[in-house]
Amino acid sequence: xxxxxxxxxxxxxxxxxxxxxxxxxxxxxxxxxxxxxxxxxxxxxxxxxxxxxxxxxxxxxxxxxxxxxxxxxxxxxxxxxxxxxxxxxxxxxxxxxxxxxxxxxxxxxxxxxxxxxxxxxxxxxxxxxxxxxxxxxxxxxxxxxxxxxxxxxxxxxxxxxxxxxxxxxxxxxxxxxxxxxxxxxxxxxxxxxxxxxxxxxxxxxxxxxxxxxxxxxxxxxxxxxxxxxxxxxxxxxxxxxxxxxxxxxxxxxxxxxxxxxxxxxxxxxxxxxxxxxxxxxxxxxxxxxxxxxxxxxxxxxxxxxxxxxxxxxxxxxxxxxxxxxxxxxxxx
Amino acid sequence: xxxxxxxxxxxxxxxxxxxxxxxxxxxxxxxxxxxxxxxxxxxxxxxxxxxxxxxxxxxxxxxxxxxxxxxxxxxxxxxxxxx
Numbered sequence: 334x335x336x337x338x339x340x341x342x343x344x345x346x347x348x349x350x351x352x353x354x355x356x357x358x359x360x361x362x363x364x365x366x367x368x369x370x371x372x373x374x375x376x377x378x379x380x381x382x383x384x385x386x387x388x389x390x391x392x393x394x395x396x397x398x399x400x401x402x403x404x405x406x407x408x409x410x411x412x413x414x415x416x417x418x419x420x421x422x423x424x425x426x427x428x429x430x431x432x433x434x435x436x437x438x439x440x441x442x443x444x445x446x447x448x449x450x451x452x453x454x455x456x457x458x459x460x461x462x463x464x465x466x467x468x469x470x471x472x473x474x475x476x477x478x479x480x481x482x483x484x485x486x487x488x489x490x491x492x493x494x495x496x497x498x499x500x501x502x503x504x505x506x507x508x509x510x511x512x513x514x515x516x517x518x519x520x521x522x523x524x525x526x527x528x529x530x531x532x533x534x535x536x537x538x539x540x541x542x543x544x545x546x547x548x549x550x551x552x553x554x555x556x557x558x559x560x561x562x563x564x565x566x567x568x569x570x571x572x573x574x575x576x577x578x579x580x581x582x583x584x585x586x587x588x589x590x591x592x593x594x595x596x597x598x599x600x601x602x603x604x605x606x607x608x609x610x611x612x613x614x615x616x617x618x619x620x621x622x623x624x625x626x627x628x629x630x631x632x633x634x635x636x637x638x639x640x641x642x643x644x645x646x647x648x649x650x651x652x653x654x655x656x657x658x659x660x661x662x663x664x665x
Numbered sequence: 666x667x668x669x670x671x672x673x674x675x676x677x678x679x680x681x682x683x684x685x686x687x688x689x690x691x692x693x694x695x696x697x698x699x700x701x702x703x704x705x706x707x708x709x710x711x712x713x714x715x716x717x718x719x720x721x722x723x724x725x726x727x728x729x730x731x732x733x734x735x736x737x738x739x740x741x742x743x744x745x746x747x748x
Contacts, residue, residue, distance in 0.1 A: 379705065556706040557726045564714055595707050 346468035347515020350507035352404025353632035356388040381594020385500030385620030394426040398481040401503035409507035413441035417473035422456025422624040454652025456624035462519035464508035479505040480624035489550035500620030504628025515663035517577030524655040531653035567603035573659035585644025591616035591626035694736035
């Protein structure tokens, strides 16, 4: 009887590069308040958000992903032909099929395996987990993981609960084979019973059946999401710390999904993190970019010198599904 | 041990004061959370979860929006205390 030839050695993996892309156009709260009969002060109090970036009408999810990916490749010192797989996390690539990842790979002249992940705001952290596993078992030596969203295409500017929340952008990371472990165990899960908390209003088929319906924007039940995000997700973040054998005082940064500053502040409290620990608050000028928020925030903290390469960061994504994923990673 | 109305009111007053910064003595049964105490929907969730932890009464999301006054919250918590 023949046996299958499979690698029997596990490798280590770490993030070796990070890249970000923020569209040029900045939209301050003052431009969106009239449609929701609100004010800059109300939005800041509710969310901490002062402004967001908006992609140009002809700027696609793949265009934004390409910018962020080039930055991550350069940071890692990895060339496009060394990338063995491309994973794109997004919920705003406006095609049922094909996925965004193959088109992104082709922009680099790559024919590497390429596929999208649909896990909303948790998508990037899912991608890091999948890439980590691929590198660990030897399926790939370098994996490009991108979180990218053009959320403002799926935002109802008249919905008081969500119009001010979202923004556009892309963040990318390279996960590479490494001599030492740089990605801790992922703590992740889902709760489909609460799928209604954050969702596209109507399905494409409902819209096809009634063309008079409004564009099916993504909306949410804010207070319920807040409760879930803070009190359930802080526990998951703690589990990720425990799984990695890391104590809060060992961390160099906490990089939660940039959903809302109020959620971030309450999570810091619920986790009992040290008062002087750098916490990502990229949301103030970037808003909630769903799958892109964690890598965008990480890139900013590194670029602005708030954290140093080599430190440990606790990252967690959580959102529609409901879905979540958390891991401790070594900063690139 | 069951909490009395006064116990619950005093406990809630502390929780509301901690969340909003208003003096605990201002938190009386007739006050409305939104208009009188300036509690928004996210702060209300924080108050509900903290009250759950303190009094052991489950306050589901759909009930939180029905709690208009501090008195409503006292009555709900009293009626839903664990046996």
